[in-house]
Amino acid sequence: MKKLWILGLILMLILTGCWDKVEIDKRAFVLGAAADVAPESNKNKGMEDIEGHNVNPFMLTLEIPVFRFMLGQNSGSNNAGSAGNQKPTWVYSSTGTSFFEIERQMATRSDRVLFFGHQKVLIIGEELAERYNLLDVLDFWARDPESMRGIKVLIADGSAKDIFSAQPQIAQSVSMFISDQLQQGAKTGRFIDTDLCDFLHKLGDGYSMLTGRISISEDKDIKIAGSGLIKDGKLAGWLGEQETRAAQFVMGQIKGGEIVVKDPKSKTGSLTFEIYSEHTQLKADFKDKKLASQSCFAVSKLVKSRL
Amino acid sequence: MHLSTIYHRLKDFVLGKDPDDNIASADGSYHGVKLDKNLDKNTKMLQAIFRDCDDIVYRPFRIAGKIKAELVFLDGLINIDFVDNYIIKPLMLESRMADIEIEDADDAFCYAKEAVISAASVREGDDMDGIVFNIMSGSTVIFIDDIASCVIVEVKGWEHRQVSDPATEPTVRGPKDAFTETLRINTMLVRRHIRDPKLKLKTYHIGRRSKTDVAVMYMESIVNLDVLDEVNKRIDGIDVDNVVGSALIEHLIEDDWISPFPQIQTTERPDKAAAALMEGKVCIVVDNTPFILLLPTTLNSFMQAPDDYYQRWLISSLIRFTRFIGTIVALLLPSLYIAMLSYHPEMIPTSLALSMAGGREGLPFPAFIEAFIMEGSLELLREAGMRLPGAMGQTIGVVGAIIIGQAAVGANIVSPAMVVVVALTAIANFAIPSYDLAISFRILRFILMILATTLGLYGIILIVMLIVSHLSVLKSFGIPYMAPWIPLNLRDLKDTLIRAPWVSMRTRESYMNLQDEQRMNANKIDGIMHREKGAKR
Incomplete structure (x- = not known):
């Protein structure tokens, strides 16, 4: 009997353990994902209409690196217009009723196991953000055991899928480009860096929040600037670059950037200050027991200055 | 089976069984036999004992020209010049001209033992066991007729290796002598x-x-x-x-x-x-x-190298720190590689993960087989290098490491990252100062690799916990093996991860429970620590 106990204890230790063994080169690393509302043509395609609801409302686009092209001989030469099969990443999309469903569906089109553990960015299309509660959209990433909480979440100005058509000059993939660029935020203050964790916290608690805005220009250049205002889980509107900065000043979140003022002496020239640190005090002004206005005092200590 | 017999014998001994039970009968034809008065009888007996031992030399002679005597020794173990000049010569020749009159055997015995043999160690013996043992360990024995006793002269002198450099524990500043076989x-x-x-x-x-x-x-x-x-x-x-x-x-x-x-x-x-x-x-x-x-x-003493004490304490501490890191690398790196590549790619930083995955693209084997191939060939090389004579051994090391590593990568059998892992592991293993400990880590490394293959990081943690708990209960002659960490004693930590300056190591390790713990005179240390700078010119 005692031996049985010992055997049982040993088995308990050994029979547990890690179960998801897939060799690293047999995995498809999802670096970035874009969530969109499916285009009209795709809707209802291949699926029965379920109780009159719009079927296949979502589209998911994944960016997956192709190791063989990403490393070695052609690093740094991912020029636009080079041979199509030389692209360092593989971008493909699919539509479905839920993102989980889409992910499983996409596995049927990949020879490797989709792996979300290294996902860097999640871009949400403008239309999707306006029409659906983002908490529901993010549900898949919140529940997936592989996904990291540090995934950067951005809202695209337009279609999210289009962002991945960009051709970054130095970075190896669009997702890496975006994730690295967001880390430079400290130096400009022109956009907001939010990750999945922020979203789940703030939206889960019913707050409104600002998130980064990403856009792609005609000549396939990515720009992250400005922010999207999310209220009640949906995109309510956009803030421009300067507005974003002002908002960050008010919230006391600004970490860097510059302020240009007119030179009081010369009148023609200007002085550029680099923000070193800032301190914000918020005071609410009540009138007749109602919140009349919010007075904010943004006190910035500007240390470095250059002409 | 053999090991366990030894273990039980050891246990029997601790429990009080007499281990000498069966020693007498082993080869006891002469066990406990005393010498006889008759020289011929003694010689016969010796000849019977040393039958077919052609390197035993019997030298019959007469002391002072009349008393029969015989000299027995084992050729090669004794200093033959000494026997010639200071034993045989005085006994045979000088005894004739001696002032003392040698009348009978007793005189001769006394004369031999006390008067003429100018060796440092001269003893008397009468039991065959002792005599045979002395002959076998390089003494010359003189038997004299009519005396039931003999003179044992220690004239050890054999070819032996000179004191030379320590081959396995070289230092930069320490003494350069090493123990020999004698x-x-x-x-x-x-x-x-x-x-x-x-x-x-x-x-x-x-x-x-x-x-x-x-x-x-x-x-x-x-x-x-x-x-x-x-x-x-x-x-x-x-x-x-x-x-x-x-x-x-x-x-x-x-x-x-x-x-x-x-x-x-x-x-x-x-x-x-x-x-x-x-x-x-x-x-x-x-x-x-x-x-x-x-x-x-203690485990800690295996991590101390002699040079630690010959260099300045800051440098020694840094070196010791690297050594500990090296130990962990030698133990864990290959298994971590397997576990992370097979189970936990999310733990590798993204760009490293991408380059590792890229390096593995198109390889025929999964990571663990790759790791076992490389670690196995490393062990093979090490073993082969030991067999080969000196210069060739080094060559095979270089050839093995560079050529095979390169070729394996070129032939798409292993990934470049694996070669780095194996090379690092091998080098880190040599950073462990004690060869005994280093080879025991080699076994553990393979156990860890197997567990990493089957259970991932969880398996590694399981084995590490097992090792730590084993080390914690292990004792060496009543002293905890993990001391001074387990049980923790802050005072003794001065000579573990760091090597504290000498002035702070005033006492010996307390876990040893020594009779005298004082190492330095505490009163004089202040003078060393607060030396007035530039006081004397």
């Missing part, structure tokens, strides 16, 4: 470091047939007496017919023979042995082995 030279080397009569030396003859000299050395006023008792008890309990070097003694007296960890430290450096003695350790010197055993041992 016990007496080894004890001399230690004595040269400690000129204190409190340094005691107790000799055992172990091995029913080999009768190997085993010397136990300790500092009487420092050593932990319980440890010393235990050592003596365990050595007494050894009953083997041949002592195969100090390793046999080590393995027969260690606490746990199943454990992969060495529980007794070995060294070939006299300075290290002397330092260990002063730390209250017991040294066991075994004849024919240039390695001295130091005990009790």
Whole structure:
């Protein structure tokens, strides 16, 4: 009997353990994902209409690196217009009723196991953000055991899928480009860096929040600037670059950037200050027991200055 | 099976069984026999004992021209010039002209023993056991007719290796002498470091047939007496017919023979042995082995290299730190590689993960087979390198490491990252100062790799926990093996991860429970620490 106990204890230790063994080169690393509302043509395609609801409302686009092209001989030469099969990443999309469903569906089109553990960015299309509660959209990433909480979440100005058509000059993939660029935020203050964790916290608690805005220009250049205002889980509107900065000043979140003022002496020239640190005090002004206005005092200590 | 017999024998001894039960009957034709008065009888008996031993020399002669005597020795073990000039010559020739009148055998015996033989060690003996043993260990024995006793003259002198550089424990600044195969030279080397009569030396003859000299050395006023008792008890309990070097003694007296960890430290450096003695350790010197055993041992003492104490403390501490990191790398790196690549790619930073995955693109084997191939070939190379003579051994190391590694990558059998892992592991393994500990880590590395293959990181943690718990209960002669970490003693941590400056190491390790813990005169340390700068020109 005692031996049985010992055997049982040993088995308990050994029979547990890690179960998801897939060799690293047999995995498809999802670096970035874009969530969109499916285009009209795709809707209802291949699926029965379920109780009159719009079927296949979502589209998911994944960016997956192709190791063989990403490393070695052609690093740094991912020029636009080079041979199509030389692209360092593989971008493909699919539509479905839920993102989980889409992910499983996409596995049927990949020879490797989709792996979300290294996902860097999640871009949400403008239309999707306006029409659906983002908490529901993010549900898949919140529940997936592989996904990291540090995934950067951005809202695209337009279609999210289009962002991945960009051709970054130095970075190896669009997702890496975006994730690295967001880390430079400290130096400009022109956009907001939010990750999945922020979203789940703030939206889960019913707050409104600002998130980064990403856009792609005609000549396939990515720009992250400005922010999207999310209220009640949906995109309510956009803030421009300067507005974003002002908002960050008010919230006391600004970490860097510059302020240009007119030179009081010369009148023609200007002085550029680099923000070193800032301190914000918020005071609410009540009138007749109602919140009349919010007075904010943004006190910035500007240390470095250059002409 | 064999090991367990030894273990039970050891246990029987501890429980009080007499290990000498069957020693007499082993080859006892002369056991307990006393010498006879008749020289011919004695000679016959010796000839019977040494039948077919052609290197035994019998030299019959007459003392003062009349009294029959015979000289017996083992050729090669004695200093033949000495025997010629200072034993045979005075007894044969000078005795005739001596002032003392040699009338009978008693006179001759007295004359031989006390008057003429100018050797440092001259003894009397009458039992065959002792005589045979003395002949076999390099003494010359003189039998005289009509006397039931003989004169044993110690004239040891054989070819032996000179004191040379320590091959396995080289230092930059330390002394460059190393132990040799001769016990007496080894004890001399230690004595040269400690000129204190409190340094005691107790000799055992172990091995029913080999009768190997085993010397136990300790500092009487420092050593932990319980440890010393235990050592003596365990050595007494050894009953083997041949002592195969100090390793046999080590393995027969260690606490746990199943454990992969060495529980007794070995060294070939006299300075290290002397330092260990002063730390209250017991040294066991075994004849024919240039390695001295130091005990009790802690895991920590395997991580200390002699150079730590010859360099400045800051540098030593840094070096020791690297050594500990190297140990962890040697133990864990390949298994972590397997676990992370197969189970936990999210733990690798993204760009590293991408490049590793890229390097593995198109490889035929999964990561664990790759790792076993490379680690296996590394062990193979190491073994092959040891067999080959000196210069070739080094060549095969280089050839193996560079050519095979490169070729394996080129042939798409292993990934470049794996070659880096294997090379790092091999180098890190050499950073462990003790060879004994390094090879035990090699076993553990493979166990960890198997568990990493089957259970991932969880398996690694499981084994590491197992190792740590094993080390925590392991004891070496009553001293905890993991001391001073388990049980934790902050004062003793001065000589572990770092090597504290000498001025702060005023006392010896407290976990050893020594009689005398004082290492430095505390009153004088202030003067050393607060030396007035530039006071004297």
